[in-house]
Amino acid sequence: MGNFSKLGGHKILVHGGGKVATQMASRLGVSTQMVEGRRITDLPMLEVVTMVYGGLVNKNIVASLQAIGVNALGLTGADGGIIRAEKRPVKTIDYGYVGDIKAVNSDILAGFLAQSLVPVIAPLSYSMEGSLLNTNADTIASVIAVALAGKYKVSLVYCFEKDGVLSNPEDDSSVIPQLTPLEYASYKETGTINKGMIPKLDNAFDALRSGVDRVVVCHAREVLSAVKGDKGTQIRL
Amino acid sequence: MGNFSKLGGHKILVHGGGKVATQMASRLGVSTQMVEGRRITDLPMLEVVTMVYGGLVNKNIVASLQAIGVNALGLTGADGGIIRAEKRPVKTIDYGYVGDIKAVNSDILAGFLAQSLVPVIAPLSYSMEGSLLNTNADTIASVIAVALAGKYKVSLVYCFEKDGVLSNPEDDSSVIPQLTPLEYASYKETGTINKGMIPKLDNAFDALRSGVDRVVVCHAREVLSAVKGDKGTQIRL
Numbered sequence: 001m002g003n004f005s006k007l008g009g010h011k012i013l014v015h016g017g018g019k020v021a022t023q024m025a026s027r028l029g030v031s032t033q034m035v036e037g038r039r040i041t042d043l044p045m046l047e048v049v050t051m052v053y054g055g056l057v058n059k060n061i062v063a064s065l066q067a068i069g070v071n072a073l074g075l076t077g078a079d080g081g082i083i084r085a086e087k088r089p090v091k092t093i094d095y096g097y098v099g100d101i102k103a104v105n106s107d108i109l110a111g112f113l114a115q116s117l118v119p120v121i122a123p124l125s126y127s128m129e130g131s132l133l134n135t136n137a138d139t140i141a142s143v144i145a146v147a148l149a150g151k152y153k154v155s156l157v158y159c160f161e162k163d164g165v166l167s168n169p170e171d172d173s174s175v176i177p178q179l180t181p182l183e184y185a186s187y188k189e190t191g192t193i194n195k196g197m198i199p200k201l202d203n204a205f206d207a208l209r210s211g212v213d214r215v216v217v218c219h220a221r222e223v224l225s226a227v228k229g230d231k232g233t234q235i236r237l
Numbered sequence: 238m239g240n241f242s243k244l245g246g247h248k249i250l251v252h253g254g255g256k257v258a259t260q261m262a263s264r265l266g267v268s269t270q271m272v273e274g275r276r277i278t279d280l281p282m283l284e285v286v287t288m289v290y291g292g293l294v295n296k297n298i299v300a301s302l303q304a305i306g307v308n309a310l311g312l313t314g315a316d317g318g319i320i321r322a323e324k325r326p327v328k329t330i331d332y333g334y335v336g337d338i339k340a341v342n343s344d345i346l347a348g349f350l351a352q353s354l355v356p357v358i359a360p361l362s363y364s365m366e367g368s369l370l371n372t373n374a375d376t377i378a379s380v381i382a383v384a385l386a387g388k389y390k391v392s393l394v395y396c397f398e399k400d401g402v403l404s405n406p407e408d409d410s411s412v413i414p415q416l417t418p419l420e421y422a423s424y425k426e427t428g429t430i431n432k433g434m435i436p437k438l439d440n441a442f443d444a445l446r447s448g449v450d451r452v453v454v455c456h457a458r459e460v461l462s463a464v465k466g467d468k469g470t471q472i473r474l
Contacts, residue, residue, distance in 0.1 A: 124296070131300060
């Protein structure tokens with residue numbers, strides 16, 4: 001949080017909250033079902049993620065940022081209509097109330113930035129039918145970065161619990177400093193880059209191809225160095 | 238919701254959620270304690286109201302308004318720093334994490350209105366120490382109306398389950414069309430106006446004295462007539 005507050009320029013934070021949601025669901029007797037890392041979101045689970053992502057996690061981040069002088073503005077995709085989606089069609093798996101993003105309202109977001117506000121975005125979108133929809137945070141970060149790339153020079157930073165993409169998953173110090181599509185393909189072929197990283201990196205390359213200036217994967221504590229190109233894994237075309 | 242969407246001009250909705258919070262607290266094994274109609278908010282209850290007011294209730298109202306073409310923006314007092322408060326000092330009763338409002342940021346709210354957004358405000362404020370604080374919705378509505386009265390001609394409409402202030406609490410049709418401070422004093426003396434209405438009406442008269450143009454108490458379904466002066470109880474100085 002302290003590092004985030006020191007980032008210069010306009011900034012937006014996109015957060016998750018899956019672990020807290022799973023704990024809260026359990027306390028409420030709502031069972032958690034995951035398929036390939038994605039949460040099945042029936043109506044009781046939608047209630048849980050709305051409370052946890054949109055309320056508990058989002059508003060506590062906002063209040064913590066306010067306390068260190070960052071004028072944070074907590075949002076879900078429904079607020080200001082910033083992330084409109086459609087409920088994912090049922091093919092082999094019914095994910096329930098999960099959103100596939102259809103549109104980002106970058107004008108509204110730009111208006112918030114012009115007011116010197118720092119949007120803090122929960123992983124929820126909404127449908128024209130008036131439903132909230134559970135939506136992957138990495139995907140939200142990527143589509144927002146792309147939507148704003150027409151108006152700003154955008155850096156997209158994926159923070160997680162490792163220092164970057166690892167060339168040896170057993171060795172936390174084996175951070176790959178730069179990753180190109182060719183290298184990515186080869187790491188995927190050898191299985192070095194594993195299932196969990198693939199959607200994140202696919203999003204990362206998509207964002208670069210769609211006009212985002214810089215994409216980095218790093219540990220949250222190194223975000224200040226990572227946006228300068230000095231830490232984490234820099235994604236390159 | 239449909240009536241609210243038809244109101245002309247800029248508009249802001251302030252909501253409660255006490256009943257849903259009490260139900261959710263009960264499901265989580267958190268006990269609800271009320272003193273003179275006010276909720277004692279210890280840390281487990283603060284977690285519940287943050288989830289329910291800031292998440293479940295607020296975001297569902299926002300999504301429902303989006304579905305009928307209203308560009309709603311869900312907020313707590315922490316978002317954009319719009320309602321800063323201090324934790325209520327302990328005198329005879331320790332209300333816990335309850336906020337006494339210290340400042341409203343009307344510039345940020347005016348910025349949202351200028352973006353044609355419709356703020357939907359949950360009854361939560363925040364402290365400079367980074368805590369969310371439970372805060373009465375009627376009080377929030379009143380202080381926001383007063384804060385905006387310097388920039389706009391403001392009507393403050395209190396919606397509840399009756400058609401207005403009643404001259405006979407047993408008779409729902411006995412709506413008092415206009416209420417002045419003298420009449421209010423006399424109804425209080427005879428006990429016609431009872432405990433629950435007194436803080437609401439005190440807020441109402443305070444708002445009028447502080448520059449709010451019109452204050453009405455009415456049923457939600459009559460909000461369109463009430464703002465024109467045709468329904469509910471019009472509060473007058």
